[in-house]
Amino acid sequence: MPAGARKLVGKVRHGDRALAAATVGAAVIILGMLAIILLDVIVGGARTISWEFISQPPRKGMTEGGIFPAIFGTVALTLLMTIAAVPAGVATAIYLTEYASMQSRVARLVRVSVANLAGVPSIVFGLFGLGFFISTVGRGIDKVAYGGQSVYGRPCLIWSALTLAILTLPVVVVSTEEAILSVPRELREGSLAVGATRLQTIVRVVLPEALGGILTGTILAVSRGAGEVAPILFTGVAYYLPQLPTNLNDQFMNLGYHVYVLATQSPDVDRTKPLLYGTAFVLLVLTFLLNLIAIYIRSRSRKRSRASA
Amino acid sequence: MASQTTTRIRITRERSSRSLRRQGGLGERFIELAIRAVALVSIASILLILLFVGKEALPLITSGEVHREVTLGSMFAPIQTANDMAYVWQPVSETPKYNVLPLIVGSLKVTLVALVFAVPLSVGAAVYVSEYAGPRAREIVKPAIELLAGIPSVVVGFFALIVLASWVQKVFTTEHRLNSLVAGLGLSFAICPIVFSVSEDALRAVPRSYREAALAMGSTRAQTVLKVVLPAAAPGIAAAIVLGFGRAIGETMIVVIASGNAALLDFSLDRSARTITATIAQELGEVVVGSPHYSVLFALGAMLFLATFVVNFFGERIVHGMRRRLGTVS
Numbered sequence: 101m102p103a104g105a106r107k108l109v110g111k112v113r114h115g116d117r118a119l120a121a122a123t124v125g126a127a128v129i130i131l132g133m134l135a136i137i138l139l140d141v142i143v144g145g146a147r148t149i150s151w152e153f154i155s156q157p158p159r160k161g162m163t164e165g166g167i168f169p170a171i172f173g174t175v176a177l178t179l180l181m182t183i184a185a186v187p188a189g190v191a192t193a194i195y196l197t198e199y200a201s202m203q204s205r206v207a208r209l210v211r212v213s214v215a216n217l218a219g220v221p222s223i224v225f226g227l228f229g230l231g232f233f234i235s236t237v238g239r240g241i242d243k244v245a246y247g248g249q250s251v252y253g254r255p256c257l258i259w260s261a262l263t264l265a266i267l268t269l270p271v272v273v274v275s276t277e278e279a280i281l282s283v284p285r286e287l288r289e290g291s292l293a294v295g296a297t298r299l300q301t302i303v304r305v306v307l308p309e310a311l312g313g314i315l316t317g318t319i320l321a322v323s324r325g326a327g328e329v330a331p332i333l334f335t336g337v338a339y340y341l342p343q344l345p346t347n348l349n350d351q352f353m354n355l356g357y358h359v360y361v362l363a364t365q366s367p368d369v370d371r372t373k374p375l376l377y378g379t380a381f382v383l384l385v386l387t388f389l390l391n392l393i394a395i396y397i398r399s400r401s402r403k404r405s406r407a408s409a
Numbered sequence: 410m411a412s413q414t415t416t417r418i419r420i421t422r423e424r425s426s427r428s429l430r431r432q433g434g435l436g437e438r439f440i441e442l443a444i445r446a447v448a449l450v451s452i453a454s455i456l457l458i459l460l461f462v463g464k465e466a467l468p469l470i471t472s473g474e475v476h477r478e479v480t481l482g483s484m485f486a487p488i489q490t491a492n493d494m495a496y497v498w499q500p501v502s503e504t505p506k507y508n509v510l511p512l513i514v515g516s517l518k519v520t521l522v523a524l525v526f527a528v529p530l531s532v533g534a535a536v537y538v539s540e541y542a543g544p545r546a547r548e549i550v551k552p553a554i555e556l557l558a559g560i561p562s563v564v565v566g567f568f569a570l571i572v573l574a575s576w577v578q579k580v581f582t583t584e585h586r587l588n589s590l591v592a593g594l595g596l597s598f599a600i601c602p603i604v605f606s607v608s609e610d611a612l613r614a615v616p617r618s619y620r621e622a623a624l625a626m627g628s629t630r631a632q633t634v635l636k637v638v639l640p641a642a643a644p645g646i647a648a649a650i651v652l653g654f655g656r657a658i659g660e661t662m663i664v665v666i667a668s669g670n671a672a673l674l675d676f677s678l679d680r681s682a683r684t685i686t687a688t689i690a691q692e693l694g695e696v697v698v699g700s701p702h703y704s705v706l707f708a709l710g711a712m713l714f715l716a717t718f719v720v721n722f723f724g725e726r727i728v729h730g731m732r733r734r735l736g737t738v739s
Contacts, residue, residue: 130557231464269451390559
C-alpha cells in the first residue's frame with residue numbers, strides 16, 4: 101500500500117474511533133446523571149429513614165417527626181386517579197384499535213388529542229383543575245345540592261385526582277394501544293370464526309393477551325401521578341394537616357409538595373435538610389421502583405409476544 | 410400458549426351453550442356505545458382546557474375593571490417610571506406592574522441552557538445506541554436513559570438546589586447561588602430522555618439499505634453515520650429538539666425551586682431568573698379569584714398552552730413527514 105493511502109486509512113480509522121468514543125461518552129454522561137441523582141438522594145435519605153419517619157406525623161414545625169400523612173395523601177390521591185384514568189385510558193385504546201375504522205375522522209381526532217394532552221405543561225393542568233373542576237363543577241354541585249355552602253367548590257382530594265387522571269390518560273392509552281396492536285390477528289380471527297362476538301373477542305381474547313401492556317401503562321401512570329406537584333398546587337394539596345383525609349372533599353398532604361415546601365420555604369434549612377432528604381428518598385423510591393417494575397413487565401411481555409409470533 | 414388454548418376452549422363452549430349470533434345483543438351494543446363515548450374524553454379534555462383556562466383569562470380583554478390595572482397590550486409594553494422606561498413584573502405593589510417580558514426572557518433563557526446541554530448529549534447517546542451498541546448494551550442503555558424521565562421533577566429540582574447549585578457556584582464562582590445556569594442544568598435532566606428517545610427513533614427509522622450502500626461504497630462507519638444516517642434522520646432530530654423545547658418551557662417544579670425567581674429583565678446566566686411557569690406556581694395560590702392579577706396568570710397559562718400546542722404539533726408533523734419519506738411509516 102502506498103504511503104499516502106496508508107496515511108489516509110490511518111486518519112479514517114482515527115475519525116471512526118473518535119466518533120464512536122464521543123457517542124459512548126455522551127451515553128455515559130447521561131447515565132452518570134441518572135446515577136448521581138439516585139446516589140445522592142439514596143445516600144442522603146438513608147440516614148433519615150426510620151420506622152418512625154415513615155409512620156409518624158411531622159412535629160415541631162416540620163423539623164422533627166415523620167411524613168406519614170404525606171405518604172397517605174399521595175397513595176390516596178394516586179389510587180383515586182388510577183380508578184378514573186385506567187378504565188378511561190383502556191376504553192380509549194380499545195376504541196382506537198378495535199372499533200374505529202382506519203379512515204375514521206373521530207379516531208384521528210382522538211389520537212391527536214391524546215398526543216397533545218401528553219404535551220400540555222403540568223402547570224396548565226393545575227389552572228384547568230381550578231377553573232373547571234373547582235370553580236365550575238364544584239361550585240355547581242354546591243349550588244344544586246348544598247344550597248351554596250362550600251362543600252365541593254374548593255380545593256380537595258377528588259379534584260386533584262381527576263386533574264391528575266386527565267394528565268396521565270395518555271400514558272395509559274399509549275401503552276394499552278401498543279399492547280393490543282401486538283396481539284396477533286389470527287387470535288382475533290380464530291375467536292370470531294368460532295362464533296364469538298366482537299365484545300367477547302375483546303374481553304376474552306384480546307385484553308388477556310394485552311394485560312402486560314395495560315399493567316405497564318397503569319404502573320407508569322401511577323408513578324407519574326405520584327410525582328407530579330404542579331397540577332395539585334391549587335386543586336387540593338395542603339402543607340400541613342392535623343388529620344388524615346377521609347372524604348373526597350378533604351384536603352391532603354403530598355410527598356412531592358412536601359419536598360417543594362421544605363426546599364423553598366424552610367426557615368431553618370440545616371434542621372429541615374434531613375427531613376427533606378428523607379422525603380425525597382421516599383418519593384424517589386416509590387416512583388422509581390414502579391418504573392423499574394413497568395420496564396420489567398414490558399420487556400417480558402414483549403419477549404413473549406416475539407416468541408409466540 | 411396455555412392461556413390461549415383455554416381461551417379457545419372456553420369460547421367454543423360458550424358458542425355451543427349460549428349464542429350463535431355473531432352480532433352481539435343489546436347489552437353488547439350498549440357497552441360498545443359506552444366505549445365509544447369514553448374515547449371522546451381526550452378530545453373533550455383538550456377543548457375544556459382551552460375553554461376554561463381561556464375563560465378565566467377573558468376579563469383581561471373584556472372587563473373594564475381589569476383594564477384600569479392591566480390590558481393585553483400593556484402586558485408587553487414598557488412601563489414609564491420616574492426617569493426611565495422599564496419592563497417590570499411587580500403584580501403586588503402600590504401600582505401593580507404586569508410586564509411579561511422578564512418572564513418570557515426568563516423562560517427562554519433557562520430553556521436555552523437546558524437545550525445546549527441536553528441536545529448534544531442526547532443525540533450523541535442516540536447515535537451510540539442505534540449505530541454502535543450491541544444488542545446487549547442497547548437493552549440496558551436505552552431503558553436506563555428513559556428511566557431518567559421517571560424521576561419526579563420536584564426531586565430533580567431538589568437535587569439542583571442542593572447539589573448542582575453548589576457545584577456551579579464552585580466552578581463559575583457565581584454571586585447568586587440560584588440562577589439560570591443551575592435551573593437550566595436541572596432542566597436538562599428532564600429533557601434528555603425525550604430528546605434521546607425521539608432522536609433514537611429517527612435514527613432507527615433510517616432504512617438499513619442506506620447504511621449498507623454507504624459501507625459498500627467504501628465509507629467508514631463514521632462517514633456513514635455523519636454523511637448518510639444523520640442527514641437522513643435530520644428532520645427527526647430537529648423534531649426531538651423541538652419537542653425537548655416544548656417540554657422544557659412547560660416544566661415547572663425544577664425551575665421554581667432552582668432558578669431564584671427574581672423577575673428582572675436580564676440576559677445574563679449567572680443571575681436569578683423567573684419563568685412563566687414558576688410565576689403561575691408561586692402567585693396563583695395567593696391571589697384573589699377574579700382579580701386582574703388572577704386573570705393575568707390565567708392568560709400566562711393560556712399562552713403557555715398555545716405555545717406548547719404549536720410546538721408539539723410541528724414536532725409530530727416533522728416526525729410523520731420523515732417517516733413517510735423514508736418509507737418506514739409505523
